[in-house]
Amino acid sequence: MEIFYHVLINPNSGGGNGRIVGEKIIDYLSEHQLAFDVRFTGYPDHERQFIRELAQTTLREYQPEDQSNQPYPLLLIIGGDGTIHQVVNELYRLKKQFPIAYIPAGSGNDFARALNLPKDPVAIIEHIHQNTQPTFCHILHYDEAIYGEEGLALNNVGIGLDAAIVYETNHSKVKDILQKFNLLSFSYLSAVIQTLVKQRSFPILVEANGQTYNFKKAYLCTTSNHPYFGGGIPIAPKASVFQNKLDLIIIEKPSMLLVPWIAFKIFTRKHLEAKFCHYIQANKIKIVSTIAQHGQADGEELGERSYDITFDLIEQPFWF
Numbered sequence: 001m002e003i004f005y006h007v008l009i010n011p012n013s014g015g016g017n018g019r020i021v022g023e024k025i026i027d028y029l030s031e032h033q034l035a036f037d038v039r040f041t042g043y044p045d046h047e048r049q050f051i052r053e054l055a056q057t058t059l060r061e062y063q064p065e066d067q068s069n070q071p072y073p074l075l076l077i078i079g080g081d082g083t084i085h086q087v088v089n090e091l092y093r094l095k096k097q098f099p100i101a102y103i104p105a106g107s108g109n110d111f112a113r114a115l116n117l118p119k120d121p122v123a124i125i126e127h128i129h130q131n132t133q134p135t136f137c138h139i140l141h142y143d144e145a146i147y148g149e150e151g152l153a154l155n156n157v158g159i160g161l162d163a164a165i166v167y168e169t170n171h172s173k174v175k176d177i178l179q180k181f182n183l184l185s186f187s188y189l190s191a192v193i194q195t196l197v198k199q200r201s202f203p204i205l206v207e208a209n210g211q212t213y214n215f216k217k218a219y220l221c222t223t224s225n226h227p228y229f230g231g232g233i234p235i236a237p238k239a240s241v242f243q244n245k246l247d248l249i250i251i252e253k254p255s256m257l258l259v260p261w262i263a264f265k266i267f268t269r270k271h272l273e274a275k276f277c278h279y280i281q282a283n284k285i286k287i288v289s290t291i292a293q294h295g296q297a298d299g300e301e302l303g304e305r306s307y308d309i310t311f312d313l314i315e316q317p318f319w320f
């Protein structure tokens with residue numbers, strides 16, 4: 001199948017890695033005389049505008065028996081989890097199911113891990129180019145009743161600790177300075193330590209599989225469709241984008257002395273059976289937190305507020 005690549009690059013993702021990866025891919029496409037055009041985002045949310053333009057003028061849904069005599073227009077996204085989050089949400093808003101090819105260039109790249117993509121961007125574009133059809137993956141769909149918001153997440157939606165870490169990292173006073181010196185991971189680490197101490201426990205109500213659960217001392221409450229968050233932490237080791245199930249992980253506020261042991265349990269994927277952890281798998285999950293908490297979807301802030309949020313899964317085609 002002949003393909004025309006519509007490349008969309010967030011040059012700022014991964015502290016500038018997006019530009020480096022993007023240039024490698026442009027070189028690859030040029031050297032192999034493949035048809036493409038390229039767009040660089042210039043500011044936050046810019047990807048949404050490009051997607052609207054491409055959706056109106058150029059992209060088309062994939063049909064196994066494509067009758068068109070034009071090359072297939074394939075969207076190729078280069079950026080981090082936040083970039084691809086914006087893209088799928090804009091496509092969802094437009095009610096379009098265009099396949100997405102994705103080359104990670106962020107700092108976390110959890111969705112790329114979920115798809116088991118190779119580390120080398122050139123190896124990824126080679127696979128993409130050899131492929132002839134998309135694969136449908138399950139991604140999270142959420143509906144928040146209090147603010148009437150709806151959206152998609154490729155990785156996870158968190159209420160509590162993980163979302164407070166995202167907030168702290170994004171609003172850290174030293175973040176811009178550390179970014180200049182390529183020390184963003186220090187800003188993340190300092191946000192993690194500060195938030196571990198600062199985050200209080202909160203009560204939540206969960207409805208899943210026809211049952212209602214009350215958790216009085218939730219600390220971290222993450223709904224996921226694959227194992228990873230925070231750049232490779234296997235928080236939901238049994239989740240997979242290839243199965244039609246959501247995984248909810250709730251961790252209760254521990255004594256600070258136990259944090260290293262809990263971290264060890266999580267990294268060795270042995271936390272699901274531990275006393276501090278509650279694990280629920282279902283196709284639909286409702287979570288109510290009446291006490292205002294930070295929320296995050298794929299590392300993008302949802303705000304500090306109460307939540308009445310229902311999750312299920314939708315299918316999105318990916319080309320990898």
Ligand SMILES: Nc1ncnc2c1ncn2[C@@H]1O[C@H](COP(=O)(O)OP(=O)(O)OP(=O)(O)O)[C@@H](O)[C@H]1O
Binds near residue numbers: 013015105300
């Ligand atoms: N040129 C740009 N300058 C600044 N922000 C941008 C630009 N283009 C896109 N964005 C915004 O950056 C955010 C996404 O960044 P992204 O998550 O891809 O990178 P990252 O944070 O480095 O990676 P990761 O999420 O994997 O850690 C999105 O909200 C997006 O709208």
